[in-house]
Amino acid sequence: MIRATALIGLLAAGFVPAVAWAASAQGQAEATIIAPLVITRLSDLDFGTVTLAPGTTGSVTIDPASGIRFGGGASAACIAGSDGCVLAHASRFAVRGEAGRNYGVSAPAGIMASGTLLDGSSGTAPDLAIASIQVRTQSRPGNGFSGTLDGEGRDIFDIGGALIVPAGTPSARYRAVLPVIVTYS
Amino acid sequence: MRRVALFTVLALARAMRLYQLITVAALALHAPAAQAAAPAISVLAEQDLRFGTFFTDTAGTRTVSATGAVTGSAIVPVGTSTAGPAQFTITYDRGNNANRAYDLQVQLIITGVSLKVGGVTGVLSSFDTDLPGVGTLLPGQSAFYTIKGCQRQICTRTFRVGGRLDVTRATGGAALALALPLTVVLIAEVPA
Secondary structure, three states: OHHHHHHHHHHHHHHOOEEEEEEEEEEEEEEEEEOOOEEEEEEOOEOOOEEEOOOOOEEEEEEOOOEEEEEEOEEEOOOOOOOOOOOOEOEEEEEEOOOOOEEEEEOOOOEEEEEEEOOOOOOEEEEEEEEEEEEEEOOOHHHOOEEEOOOOOEEEEEEEEEEEEOOOOOOEEEEOOOOOEEEEO | OHHHHHHHHHHHHOOOOHHHHHHHHHHHHHHHHHHOOOOEEEEEEEEOEEEEEEEOOOEEEEEEOOOOOEEEEOOEEOOOOOOEOEEEEEEEEOOOOOOOOEEEEEEEEEOOOEEEEOOEEEEEEEEEEOOOOOOOEOOOOEEEEEEEEEOOOEEEEEEEEEEEEEEEEOOOOEEEEEEEEEEEEEEEEEEO
């Protein structure tokens, strides 16, 4: 009886064999991690000191590509290079990040500058509009708000715009905040 | 063939002791297997686990689930790179054409690794699959799964694997390619 039981057990194992084979596959997980962009302001956007002919409207345009243009009754208040004369110039930023990556610059199309009167009262002057804000990157000067970081992950871009000076604008010092955001694209 | 061999064993049983029976039965059962193709199991990696392109300041996490859902913490995706789960296919060849339904019991082991490239370190963890009943797997931890409804000689099962990537960044960036080894152990072929 014992022998028969043992034999039946072996036979059952033969019909439903227990197996244990293994196989492996070499999969892969991949990711590309890039360094974050760092932006450093090198200079502010400055329209310099401007005079306006009486009864006229004027403008000062700073084009990052072609330079400064005065329009209407506006003109520079001093000669460039003379003592105390503030030269108008574009704003300049340095960008650092992943070499070879494209990036984009976001800036508003226009902003408003608030003024402080220079008549000794420290009163507030009417706001002035800065319009047509434009960007020019050194890496891709024809592509406006887009640039490409060089082999060392660096680039520079300039920002310009047009200051509109209405007739009757009082003498004042004007300031504005220009938010600039740089992101990979 | 197997039935003839077993009858031979039964005839011999009358005249032999138990330990002799065991030896002979084992030989008789082994003989037919040598004449049929041996069962074989294999697994193929068909798609990488893709975490895409992103940047992080000093540390961040991105998780891609087996169903393709992507979440992240302290990272910013960049560009149009696509993230998605890995895909594997298990193939079992039972070695004969017997028309008999069966299930396969398998054990899965996924080994996660870490990798440092330059100033960037990536660590894989918390794998998940779209296999019903298989929960989150830690690297090296095993899970059991039954492939049901096999009928033919070849039985396959394709499934996807997601995971979590923890990244720490000291300097610069890096392209990480981490090994994702999957081992499948066939535990048993069970009649359905």
